[in-house]
Amino acid sequence: MGMPQGAIEIENLSKEYPFGFLHLKRKKSLEDLTMRVEDGEVFGFLGPNGAGKSTTIKLLMRLIFPSAGTARILGKSIEDVSMHNSIGYLPEQPYFYDYLTAQEVLDYFARFHGLTAGDRAARVQAMLKKVGLDTAKKIQLRKYSKGMLQRVGLAQAILHDPQVVVLDEPMSGLDPLGRREVRDIILELKREGRTVLFSTHVLSDAEMLCDRVGVIVGGRLRGTGAPAELVDVKAQGMEILFELSGAAGNLPLLAQATRTGERYRVQLPETELYAALDALKAAGARIMSVAQIKPTLEEYFMHLVEADRAQASAVEVSGK
Amino acid sequence: MNRRASYGLFVGIAILAGFACVWRLQASVDAERTELRLEADELALRSPAVMKKLSLEYTPLMGAIYWTRAVQYFGEKHQASNQNLDELWPLLDIATTLDPNLLVAYRFGATFLSDAPPRGAGEPEKAVELLERGIKANPDYWRLYQDLGNVYYFDEKNYLKASQAFEEGSRNPAAMPWMKIMAARIAAEGESLETSYALWLDIYQTATDRDIRKNADEHLRLVQAEMDIREIDKAADVYEQRTKHRAIRISELAQAGLLTGQPLDPAGFPYILGEQGKAEPNPKSPLREEWLKEKK
């Protein structure tokens, strides 16, 4: 006690689904999740499809109910309905009443927050501008593109000035321009001091935006931490890009190199760097660049996925 | 004309031609069915109870529909001079089961179920059943007692029951005073021409249904003819008393001052004297056939 509370605190959260013919078997879509999102940070929830990211978010939003475990947002239990005034939620692949216009939809949602009529109108206008739908605000949603719908979704998530914003796959289905816009909005939210939790399976977005990430695979949390911490910081070596024409075909180095015309690219451990450079210079090669190989989140991620798969098939083989 | 317009025109004409062929074909199918006497089954479902269940809560509408069918059926059969009115009872049975307050159906059934063919179905006992159901569901409607009395009197020839029916009906404060008079008369004398005439006359004067009124009119003419014949026979008897022989022609009676002029029947034909010097309708009169039937 005495520790500052996180914006989102999850403890031993689990979710089981009955499935099979008579609903006798149970499938665990989320197992014993314990996690914290700190106040004011941007937290990325990573994982392959079906890993449990959406499940976790839906549990937080009380769209589904946990089989075990608890969670708190801003110190209040997730069962507290009034707490929802301080959180915003963008569902995965949002869809809204297509017979309404963007303005009507936002006004509709705004009403649940108890704003006065004037306040409501002002906020709705501001949101429409913020997500760039001001010109399309009187068009019925049935005519909107996916990107526009996503923007409406974002708008309704933040229009009541929430402290915590939860976004489920906010970048999915967007073109590069759209993704850039969403990224900018998330950064702006962070600047405003809000807490942002978003799920994605696109790792480069996570790397770019998140203070911390949590990786979920197969319903279990595998690791949390800043992106930089998670990957193997130790450089995986150096890479030399050089040009060599004709003769020195007998350099042992060339065997490891990939070649395009007269350009070669070779990777080797840092310790061997200077020896290689000397050899190349002696052979008369022209050095184009020498760079450190940067490890990415992707590798860490793939590593976890592979490990999970191996475990799963081991379980199958053992017949359990 | 450009291609699209001519294409549209072609399609339009083809469709119209298609329908014209379908029309012709249907006409010949109809003709074939009439020849083969393949009548559409009048009543796919004959059970009133089943119909009531199937109608869910829309029984008044279904009742009205069946009533309409009954009227159409009757009209068709009469047009074709078809003596067979077998389906009338089932139709009215269902209609009144679905809507027990369908007063017109009871009145219609009273007349045309009980009346002998070719006018009606010749099923007076069914008419009684129908009317009793009607009375049970609509005890305040005194005219159903009138109809019941008529059926007992004219078709069942049960004068006791007829009198009772008129008596019951007369107790209703809205009933016409003659109901009581009829009850007494029938109890006393049974069938009489005056009573018959009075009963048919009231129907004729008060019925709103066109078919019922026409029917009453036809009956009135017959009764009138009977009354005329009775008068002529009386005159003929007086003549016989006086002259010790039967008159052969009506004119003889007229000359003897016993009749005024040439009495005409309601159809406009002069009466004649038949065998044994009894009065009869003229052979040319349309009433003759009917009158002969009554005599049997």
Next chain:
Amino acid sequence: MRNIQTVAANTFREAVRDRVLYNLVFFALLMMGAAILVGQISIGIEQDMIVSLGLTAISAVGILIAVFLGVALVSKEMDKRTLYALLAKPVRRWEFLLGKFLGLVMTLTVNTAAMAAGLYLALWTVKHPLLKSDAYILVAVYLILLKLALIVALALLFSCFTTPFLAILFSAGIYVAGLFAADLRTVHGVDLDPGTLRLMRGISYLLPNFQNFNVMGAVVHGRGVPGVFIWQATLYALLYIAIVLTGAAVVFSRRNLK
């Protein structure tokens, strides 16, 4: 309270913008016109026929709307996930359900009123002026509306826990079963043991007795309905609806959205 109102108003707006509704109402008004025509054929019962056909149309069309829209209310929202964003707002699930219910009842009231107006128009065309006894038609329409509200509540309940198709089937089924509930009570002449008879009686009381709302037989022939009957029907409807909606709220509150 405010949340319920918001959902109700939006539901009403949705129904109004849904063109299917207009088709159904148009169809019903067409029936009224047909009633005038049909009245010419039905000898002696022209006015009765118009009222009969008109009330049948109002009832039948109303039931269609109640069942199909009632099921769609929740199913569509769950299907299309419009519900997700909504439930993340500070609104309780039962408030959402109640709002939907009230919105649809509002819609039905407006439609029924429009059709009743059409009926009076048809009646007026055939026999003017209208008599005082024609006011009884309003009583029949009011009772039909009560029935429709109950059907909507049932449709809502079913759509909270089954697929839309099954919900429609159950709703239609319970409507028909409810019409025959009274018959279950008076079953006789059959050799059944007392246990079964008691069971049937019990079921007959538990089923929604829809015949309580049927006064067509009287109104069609220009007869009125005693006030007591109207009160009882109203009370019955309110009570039964409250039970059904409570059930629906309980089921819906614990339902995992997919």
